[in-house]
Amino acid sequence: MTLSLFNQFLSPSLMWIPLAAIALALPWALFPHQTTRWVNNRLLSLQSWFLGQFTQQIFLPINSPGHKWALLLASLMLFLITLNTAGLLPYTFTPTTQLSMNMGFAIPLWLATVVLGLCTQPTQALGHLLPEGTPTPLIPVLIIIETISLFIRPIALGVRLTANLTAGHLLIQLISSATSVLLSVLPAVATFTITLLFLLTLLEVAVAMIQAYVFVLLLSLYLQENV
């Protein structure tokens, strides 16, 4: 039972062909390209509107050298949100449950913001290590603490996304297993469990979208500090 619980997180392969590539290509296939038309169909209008709103929202506090990151962060957001929500369907594989992939997103992007900050404005970037108005005796300790917090950021970023999604998927699987077992034994308890499952699934839908947003928001915050 313990093994089969985590089977859903194994990277799927069909005769040693990794199917994770198809799973990762899914968001690209779901969203239509920009057309040369002036008035588009509903899906494209909604998509353009959403991307415009989102990019404006995220990049409002960032000054103009950081606007070069708009394409990257907007497409990252769309990618993550699609992967997360599509993973809620049955029998799907969610690539964002793999720590490897999330760290693959978090570490390079975080490192890019830090290196950008150190290259363009080193004094200010290093100045972030000491918050304003700290009493003098605390300064050495605080610098160490801030450095640790700086280096924890990519790990936190990656692990947050992984943990949230993995936990959610595990819970869904556990509770639905419980329901399927209880259905034949105690149907009344099974109805309670299925209600629980409904609420949990609603939560998971919310979590899926929020986690993607939080990932991109935090990256934009790190960018804002350093650009």
Added chain:
Amino acid sequence: MLSRLVFLAGSLKSSGPIGAGLVQASRSLQTSSQSLAPVPPLPEYGGKVRHGLIPEEFFQLLYPKTGVTGPYMLGTGLLVYLLSKEIYIINHETIAAITIGTIIVYGVKKFGPSVAAFADKLNEDKMAKAQEAKDVAMSSLTQAIENEKKEQWRVEGRAMLFDAKRNNVAMLLETNYRERLHMVTNEVKRRLDYQIALQHLNRRMQQEHMINWVEKNVIGSITPQQEKESIAKCIADLKVLAKTTQAKAAA
């Protein structure tokens, strides 16, 4: 369309699939004149679907052979076959599928129309803005045309304006002339009146002088002897008169 090109290339270079691949490799995208042709317009709305998933064309396909219930029988039979032969096993994922399926269907049914209306409104607003710009341009141009016509009508009335002005000026001149004439007449009359008054004065002075001279001479010519005689005569006359009056009063 590209597959058609492959077949064409395959017939041109009759060396099988490798020849077609060679042609494909040497042809770059979007450079031939075929990409300049007008693309057929995209459909405005998607194809009709029944139950949100199955295109209407499927039902139309099966209708001639199996009627209205055909596709449903097919679906049910397929489902039952999969379940009974345990090709599809009911496990925990089924329950999770039921849950997420319910949530999705509920979400689409509840929020679908409003989201569609919102998307339509986005497009409508875009078109309305362009339409408004066009309408404003049209109305401003119509207004300009009307203004121009009015100006042309005004130009026609220009002759009347000049006549009126001319009349005005002529009247002013006439009034001015009459005033000056009047003034001249008054001045002349004043001078003539002065001459008349002067003549009258002359005449009167002459008369008075003459009267004074005559009186003076007459009074000078009366001698004292004559004065006594006249006084005595007057007294005699008065006595006679008094007698006659007494007589008349007594009678």
